Amino acid sequence: MSTARFPRAALFDLDGTLLDSAPDFVATCDAMLSARxxxxxxxxxxxxxxxxxxxxxxxxxxxxxxxxxxxALIPEFLQRYEALIGQHAMLFAGVETMLAALESAGTVWGIVTNKPEYLARLILPQQGWEQRCAVLVGGDSLAERKPHPLPLLHAAAHMGIPPAECVYVGDDERDILAARAAHMPSVAALWGYRLDSDQPLAWQASVLVEHAHLLNQATQWPTQP
Structure with a gap:
């Protein structure tokens, strides 16, 4: 009989999973709109x-x-976003206690995002994650990005942990598709960003979790080999 335990490693999407960055992006778009x-x-x-x-x-x-x-507006969008990154964003409720619970259990964790790496790295010192985050892979770090499995496989290899002993947590279908292609257990983060038309159940994640604080408990994580 399998005993509930935290994974050896947890990898997270960033925007919509760890970080509620929507307020930063609203400010970015508003600045562009106002200028016009x-x-x-x-x-x-x-x-x-x-x-x-x-x-x-x-x-x-x-x-x-x-x-x-x-x-043609993307370069301006990224430039304006970089100038205000972190000013309005905040962690989703329960994320900090979840990360602390993982660390207490000896789980290493990292970030795999489609956000450009240079922007994602600006978040780390803002949250005090420079020494805590074991690996960060951005959308432009490698030749492929999610939903391709390469970023997840690269992150697992960097940590020296087999993909099957990692878990990927994300709020978008491409996150779960990448995890499945990497043969990595996955968590669909239902607290993140979704269109009304999105159907998380159809993504076939290992588990669906409603709130980040629930991942403080080993029983909420996918069963490990």
Whole structure:
């Protein structure tokens, strides 16, 4: 009979899983809109697409522009976001106690995000994670990004832990697809960002978890080999 225990390693998505960064992205879009004499973005419309990336957020803020016109705004979007990163964002409720519980159990943890690595690294000192985060892989760190499994496999190899003994936690379908392709157990973080049309049950994560604080308990993590 399997005994509930924390994984040897836990890997996390960043935006929408550990960090509620939507307020930073609302401020970024509002600055761009204001510079063009446009009205602010509706935060309730932007929030669900944060995990989808810059293009999706710009599509919400500038719905009248075509794909090429929105793509041309990405450099400005990233520059403005970098200038205010962390000013409005905060950890999701329960994340800090969850990380502390993992560390107390001897679990190492890291971050695998599609956010550009240089931006993700700015978050670490803001949260006091420089020494705590064992590995950080960004969306531009490698030749592939999620939903490709390479970033997860790279992170596991960096930590010296087999993928099957790691767990990946994320709030977007691409997170779970990457974990499944890496043969890594996964947690669908239901506290994150989702469109109404998203169906987390269909992602086939190992487990679905409603709130971050529930992961303080070993019984909430996927069964380990």
């Amino acid at each position: 004499g446009r009205a602010p973005v509706d935060p309730a419309k932007l929030r669900p697409v944060v995990s989808k990336g810059a293009r999706a957020m710009l599509g919400t803020a500038f719905p009248d522009l075509d794909d090429a016109e929105r793509d």
